[in-house]
Amino acid sequence: MKYSPNNSRKHAIVLMIAAAGMFAFGFALVPLYRTFCELTGLNGRTVAGARAAVSAPATQREVTIQFLAQAANGMPWEFRPVEKELRVRLGAINTTRFYVRNRAGTAVTGQAVPSVAPGRAAPYLNKLECFCFANQRVEAGAETEMPVRFYIATDLPQQIRTLTLSYTFFQVPSS
C-alpha cells in the first residue's frame, strides 16, 4: 500500500501565495474602507469631488447648519467659528468664517480635517472654497479669519433639519 499521489509541494506553494494574498488584502482594506465611506457617506466624510459641482436653483426649504472647531492635542492655536450656526436655504451659496490665532512663538502650519454629522448628510454638503483644502500657515502670534463657501444640495433627505460641520486643526510637522 502507498499513499495517494503526493502534491505536498504544490499545495504548500498555493497556500503560501494565499497567505501573502491575505497580507495584501489587509492593506487593501484601507482604500476599500475609504471608498465604502465615501460612497455611503458613513463616517461623516465629505466628498472631495463635489467642489466643482454647480449649485442647483435655490429652493424655499431651510435647514440649520452648526459649526464646531477644535485644535487637536498639542496644536497651539485658538480656533473657533465666527458664527455658531446659520439658517441656510438649500441650493443657495453661503459663506462663513472661522477665527484662528497662533498662540505659539513660532510660525505653525496646520491642516484642518472636516467631519459632518449626521454622516448621511455628508454627501449633500458641497464646499466651493475651504481652508481645509490646503495647509494653512499662521505666523507667530498672528490671527486671521478663514472662509468657507458652501451650499447644501437640494435633494437633502427630508428628515434632516440640522447639520453639524466640524473641523479639527492638526499641526503639520515642520521639516
Add this chain to the structure above:
Amino acid sequence: MHAHAQSEIHRHPLIAFVARWLLTTNHKEIGTLYLWLSFLLFFIAGGMAMLIRAELFEPGIQLLHPEFYNQMVTLHGLVMVFGAVMPAFVGLANWMIPIMIGAPDMALPRINNFSFWLLPFAFAMLLSSLFMEGGAPNFGWTFYAPLSTTYGPPSTDYFVFGVHLMGISSVLGAINIIVTILNLRAPGMTLMKMPLFVWTWLITAFLLIMAMPVLAAAVTMVLTDRHFGTSFFAAAGGGDPVMFQHIFWFFGHPEVYIMILPGFGIASQIIPTFARKPLFGYRSMVYATAAIAFLSFIVWGHHMFATGMPLAVELFFMYATMAIAIPTGVKVFNWVATMWQGSLTFETPMLFALGFVMMFTIGGFSGLMLALVPADFQYQDTFFVVAHFHYVLYPGAIFGTMAAVYYWLPKWTGHRYDERLGKIHFWLATIGVNLTFFPMHFSGLAGMPRRVVDYSLQFADFNRISSIGAALLGLTQLLFLYIVIKTIRGGEKASDRVWEGARGLEWTIPSPAPHHTFETPPALARVLDAQPTPAEPAGAGAGATLR
C-alpha cells in the same frame, strides 16, 4: 551516513541533547516542544492574571502602579492567546494528526521545526519589553490606535515584531497541517472518514491562513504610522482610528474561533469514547464547523457597536452574530445526543469534556446577550464582557486542551496518569473557574468597567470572590503540572487501546507511541475498523464505506 554516525558518537551529551531538540523534524518531538512551551507561557500569563486579581482584591490601589497594571492586562491577554492557547492546539495537532490519519510524519517536517523555533524568540522579544525603559505595551491585547501609535511606549516596536514572528509561525504551521491532511491520509481514509479533531483542525488551519496575515498587516501599519510618516490611523493625515478597529476585528473574530474549533474537535473525540457510542451526527458536525468558520468572517462589527455605526450595519452584524448560535447549537445537541443512552463513565478526560460542553455553553449564551445591539450599548467595555470571553476561553479552549492531555497522555508516555489526582484537578479547576468568572457577570451588569486598576466600592464583594477564585484556579494548575510530570516519570503501564471505548488509528499503535509510526500506511481493514462512524448497515451507503 558514515560521517553522520561518527559525529553522533563524539558529541558531548549536552550538545547532543540541544541538537536533538533544536534540529528535530519528528512530529512527536515538535508536538512535545509546542506543548511544553505553551505550558510554560500558560504559567507566565497566569502569574500575570494572579497579579491583576491580587490588585483587584479590594478597592483602591494597593500593589501595582496603574501603568504596570495596564501592562499586565496587555501581556496577560497577548501571551494567553498567542502563547498558551494557540501553541497548545498546534502541539496537539502535531502529535495526533499524523497518527490519526495514518501518516508517517507531517508533510513539511523542516518547516515544522522552523515554525516552532520562531516562537521562543517571539515571546522572548515580547516579554523583554517588561524590562525596557517606558515599560511593556500597555494598550490592551487589541492595541487600538491611537493608543498603540501616538501614545504607545517605545517597546511597542518589539511587540510589533513579536507579533510578526508569531504570525509567520502560525501560518507556516497551518500550511503544514493542511498539506499533511490533504496528502498523507492512509488509503481508505476519505475526508468524510477523518476523526473530528482532524476535521476541526483542517478548518482552523484555513482560518489561520486567512486571518493571521491581516493581523500582520495591522501591526505593520501601526509600525509605519509610528516611524515612517504614514497616516493609516491618524486623522491628522487623513487616516481614521476607527478603521484600525475594522482591520483588527476582521482578524480578531476568526481568531476566537481559531481558539475554540480544535476544542470542539477534542470534545467530539472524547465524548464518544466514554459514552461507548459513535459520535451522533458526524456529518452535521463537519458542516457546522465549516458554517461557524464562514460566519466568523462576517461578524467582526459586533465588537464595534458603540463606535457609531449606522443602523443597517448594526442590524446586519447583530443577525449574522446570532446566526452562529445555530451551528453551535447543532454541535452541543450532537454531544448530548451522543451521550444519550450511552454507557457513560467519568474518567478525567470525560469530566473535562463535559465541563467544556456545559461551561462553554454558558459563555455562548452571554455571547448572544452581547450580540444584541441595544443590550451591548450597556455591556460594552464592562466586566460582563470579561466574564463572557473567559467563559469561552477557560472552560472552552483550556479545558479542551486539558481534556486532550489527559486523554492522550497514556499514549504519549506509556503510563496511566493518577486518576484520583486528575479528578481532584478537574473539580478544583471547575470550582475555581466559576468562582472567578461567574461574579464578573454581576459586577459587569452593575456597571463595573473593564481594564481598570481601581473600582467603586459597591463592586468590592464580587471582586473579592473573583480574586479568591482566581488564586484557587491558579494554584490548581500546579497540581496539573505535578500530574503530568508524575505520569512521564512512571505509573501503571497503559495498554495500546488505553480506553475501553476508544476508536481511531492512534489506539492501534503501541503505548508509548514509538518514535516512528506508519512508515508504511496501515492496512485498509485497520483503517476501516478505526472509523469514527460505525460500519453502516448492509445496503444503504455500504458501497461507499468499502470502496
